[in-house]
Amino acid sequence: MTTDTAAAGAAAAPAPHNPIDVDPETCVRCMICDYVCPGDVIHKEPRSKSLPVIAYPDECWYCGLCEQACPADAITVVFPENMLAPTTPVTSLLGRDPE
Amino acid sequence: MSPTPWPSSEPKWLATDVLVVGGGVAGCLAAIQARDEGAAVLVADKAKFLERAGSVAGGVDQFMTPLNTEAEWDSPEHLMKFVPGLTDGLSDLDVAERAVHELPRVFQRLCDIGIDFTDPTTGEYFRTRAFGLPGEYHLNFDGSRFKYKLGRYTVGHGAKFLPRTMITDLVTDAAGERVVGAVGFNCRTGERYVIRARSVVVCTGDINRISRNISGMPFDSWHFPYNTGDGHAMAFRHGVRLTNMELVEATLTPLGFSVQGTNSYAGQGAYFLNRHGERFMFKYDPKGEKARRTILVNAVIEEVLAGNEPLYIDIRHLPEEQLDDFVRTLGVDRYTLPGYFAQRNLDIRKELLPFGISEMSIRRGGSYFRGSGLVVDTSGQTNLTGLYSAGDCSMVSGGISVAAAMGAIAGRGAVESLGAAEDEDAALDPGSLDTALARMEEPLLSNSGRRWSDFEDDVRALVTDFVGMRRTEKGLRHARERLRALAAEEGELDATGFHELMRTLESKSIRLAAELMTEAALHRTESRSGAAHRRLDHPETDDLHWKRAIVLRQSAQGELALESMTEREPEVAVGGQA
Numbered sequence: 001m002t003t004d005t006a007a008a009g010a011a012a013a014p015a016p017h018n019p020i021d022v023d024p025e026t027c028v029r030c031m032i033c034d035y036v037c038p039g040d041v042i043h044k045e046p047r048s049k050s051l052p053v054i055a056y057p058d059e060c061w062y063c064g065l066c067e068q069a070c071p072a073d074a075i076t077v078v079f080p081e082n083m084l085a086p087t088t089p090v091t092s093l094l095g096r097d098p099e
Numbered sequence: 100m101s102p103t104p105w106p107s108s109e110p111k112w113l114a115t116d117v118l119v120v121g122g123g124v125a126g127c128l129a130a131i132q133a134r135d136e137g138a139a140v141l142v143a144d145k146a147k148f149l150e151r152a153g154s155v156a157g158g159v160d161q162f163m164t165p166l167n168t169e170a171e172w173d174s175p176e177h178l179m180k181f182v183p184g185l186t187d188g189l190s191d192l193d194v195a196e197r198a199v200h201e202l203p204r205v206f207q208r209l210c211d212i213g214i215d216f217t218d219p220t221t222g223e224y225f226r227t228r229a230f231g232l233p234g235e236y237h238l239n240f241d242g243s244r245f246k247y248k249l250g251r252y253t254v255g256h257g258a259k260f261l262p263r264t265m266i267t268d269l270v271t272d273a274a275g276e277r278v279v280g281a282v283g284f285n286c287r288t289g290e291r292y293v294i295r296a297r298s299v300v301v302c303t304g305d306i307n308r309i310s311r312n313i314s315g316m317p318f319d320s321w322h323f324p325y326n327t328g329d330g331h332a333m334a335f336r337h338g339v340r341l342t343n344m345e346l347v348e349a350t351l352t353p354l355g356f357s358v359q360g361t362n363s364y365a366g367q368g369a370y371f372l373n374r375h376g377e378r379f380m381f382k383y384d385p386k387g388e389k390a391r392r393t394i395l396v397n398a399v400i401e402e403v404l405a406g407n408e409p410l411y412i413d414i415r416h417l418p419e420e421q422l423d424d425f426v427r428t429l430g431v432d433r434y435t436l437p438g439y440f441a442q443r444n445l446d447i448r449k450e451l452l453p454f455g456i457s458e459m460s461i462r463r464g465g466s467y468f469r470g471s472g473l474v475v476d477t478s479g480q481t482n483l484t485g486l487y488s489a490g491d492c493s494m495v496s497g498g499i500s501v502a503a504a505m506g507a508i509a510g511r512g513a514v515e516s517l518g519a520a521e522d523e524d525a526a527l528d529p530g531s532l533d534t535a536l537a538r539m540e541e542p543l544l545s546n547s548g549r550r551w552s553d554f555e556d557d558v559r560a561l562v563t564d565f566v567g568m569r570r571t572e573k574g575l576r577h578a579r580e581r582l583r584a585l586a587a588e589e590g591e592l593d594a595t596g597f598h599e600l601m602r603t604l605e606s607k608s609i610r611l612a613a614e615l616m617t618e619a620a621l622h623r624t625e626s627r628s629g630a631a632h633r634r635l636d637h638p639e640t641d642d643l644h645w646k647r648a649i650v651l652r653q654s655a656q657g658e659l660a661l662e663s664m665t666e667r668e669p670e671v672a673v674g675g676q677a
């Protein structure tokens with residue numbers, strides 16, 4: 001990779017962000033979010049009082065299936081800064097000369 | 100880190116008549132049809148429940164079919180007349196015709212299963228004209244439970260389900276001429292499976308995470324980011340023909356969140372503005388914002404290149420009632436979109452919405468009745484005996500409707516071939532099995548520290564810069580060289596744990612897809628189908644030489660062969676041009 005593609009890649013790299021906010025007060029520890037997440041992002045220890053864990057935050061699709069399916073309304077999908085206020089110019093997606 | 104051990108030293112052996120790889124829309128219909136014919140069926144999917152598997156687990160809102168009413172346009176025959184205009188020479192019209200005729204049948208089946216396609220407010224069918232089709236074939240419905248019901252019915256109908264299982268490779272007989280099963284593993288427990296099957300239907304969907312987007316987050320994609328071309332890759336490794344791999348599909352999207360449907364805002368009367376406040380679409384098409392999607396995408400690219408960014412969608416002038424409706428339905432295709440606007444403090448009723456283009460996928464280059472993937476015949480079978488395919492990973496695709504239609508056709512075909520398989524009782528080739536298991540295990544044994552995510556970023560950078568929207572020979576050759584160099588690094592990729600093993604194997608599928616996309620794009624020395632294949636050095640469409648689909652195949656010696664086929668003569672010709 002040329003240095004400037006590497007730099008562009010690094011600039012676009014997301015800061016660690018937790019996409020899923022689980023309310024510990026309302027969560028009933030039921031496992032449903034773990035079962036429905038298409039990305040295997042949320043892991044919940046079976047038969048335990050532990051809260052669901054966002055095991056792979058960078059792999060979230062922001063689909064909200066977990067939020068939709070949660071019986072206790074305990075989940076909120078939280079969007080990161082890169083999505084709410086993106087800074088990448090669209091031109092950077094349109095290709096460039098190899099030289 | 101020390102290598103992750105498998106939970107047991109030996110894989111578990113399973114046997115079935117028909118193995119369905121991928122339990123999305125196509126996979127479920129294939130399974131249902133094969134169960135109708137009495138076959139034992141096993142469906143494997145990366146998801147935990149079939150009800151929640153695939154692109155549309157979160158909901159859908161449109162199903163396209165003729166319904167054979169009185170209206171002249173409402174028959175498969177009428178629709179079929181327009182198919183060659185849509186596919187632009189890049190499909191097998193006999194197969195497309197099978198799909199068109201299957202649509203009303205599969206629609207009836209879905210109704211019988213209990214899916215309600217009526218408009219919830221009126222109880223009637225609400226049909227609209229869309230995607231350049233010659234009639235009101237699109238049924239708008241509340242499909243928020245569509246996949247749930249479909250998955251539930253499939254299991255209730257007797258299909259067995261293997262959850263959280265990534266299928267990684269096919270297994271063949273000694274001659275490599277017949278598929279006899281597949282291997283896979285559970286991405287949580289690491290349990291490995293060897294599945295003996297008399298026929299296999301590949302329904303693994305489209306290919307995503309292949310180019311960059313505005314947020315810089317690869318899983319923020321318009322389409323399902325967990326469909327990564329695994330089916331394409333496993334078939335290709337066994338000499339199965341793939342077609343239309345050069346076709347790009349991107350869409351208009353709010354800047355920052357890649358979602359579908361933005362182009363449909365235009366249909367509702369939205370204005371597209373550039374930074375000068377100009378309604379720029381009229382420069383590109385007399386229909387303005389109501390032009391076809393590929394024209395919209397191309398126009399947005401031109402405006403961006405002309406320095407007219409930011410671009411905005413403006414709906415402020417629409418009547419109150421329409422705005423209410425608009426905002427109410429935003430979350431139908433993508434549940435989280437209203438929440439996104441809220442967190443962004445953006446009131447699209449009162450403010451301009453900045454927009455641009457999404458990352459791209461390999462799907463069908465935006466047209467119904469063609470597809471990017473496994474070449475199939477009128478029974479859904481590929482050139483590998485016993486291997487079938489349907490849905491977004493196959494040559495004739497088109498949303499949930501064509502996925503359902505071709506899924507049913509492939510499921511039927513897969514059962515028909517069982518009789519033949521019985522006589523021969525094809526033996527599994529131990530060499531083929533060993534290769535498949537070794538490939539599955541390789542990343543767990545590596546200790547290099549080279550991670551799939553970095554590797555995938557490298558692939559995306561190359562595709563975005565040199566293979567994507569605006570192609571040149573120079574750029575494509577450069578990308579091909581780099582993608583081949585990345586192939587040589589694949590053996591080093593290092594995974595810890597079974598989830599990471601899944602992602603690592605996915606990233607290899609993505610790299611292969613990128614390389615095949617590059618090869619085909621380089622080969623096609625013309626431009627075709629709007630934004631789907633644009634060569635800056637060959638800007639004209641050349642029907643004389645190129646109204647044909649490029650077919651890619653790996654020979655037994657591991658070499659890439661480029662062939663082509665025309666819409667009426669699927670017999671492949673060696674080389675590209677006529």
Ligand SMILES: Cc1cc2nc3c(=O)[nH]c(=O)nc-3n(C[C@H](O)[C@H](O)[C@H](O)COP(=O)(O)OP(=O)(O)OC[C@H]3O[C@@H](n4cnc5c(N)ncnc54)[C@H](O)[C@@H]3O)c2cc1C
Pocket residue numbers: 120121122123124125126143144145146152153154155157158159160161162163264265266267302303304305321322323325326327329330359432433489490491492497498499500502
């Ligand atoms: C948000 C959204 C909304 C949409 N809305 C509509 C709509 O309203 N109308 C319409 O017609 N189309 C719509 N589409 C398009 C439609 O979803 C697809 O065209 C359709 O689902 C294709 O069906 P399929 O079976 O090929 O793929 P999918 O339904 O995506 O199924 C593919 C399955 O394969 C599984 N899989 C992949 N790789 C492997 C592997 N290696 N091992 C095991 N399993 C694997 C995946 O987990 C997935 O479940 C929408 C798409 C999206 C993303």
Ligand code: SF4
Pocket residue numbers: 022026027028029030031032033034044052069070071072073074075
């Ligand atoms: S679905 Fe909701 S209630 Fe159940 S474990 Fe997840 S967060 Fe808790």
Ligand code: SF4
Pocket residue numbers: 019020036037038039040041042059060061062063064065066067077
């Ligand atoms: S938003 Fe979707 S991908 Fe993200 S954690 Fe929830 S279910 Fe999983």
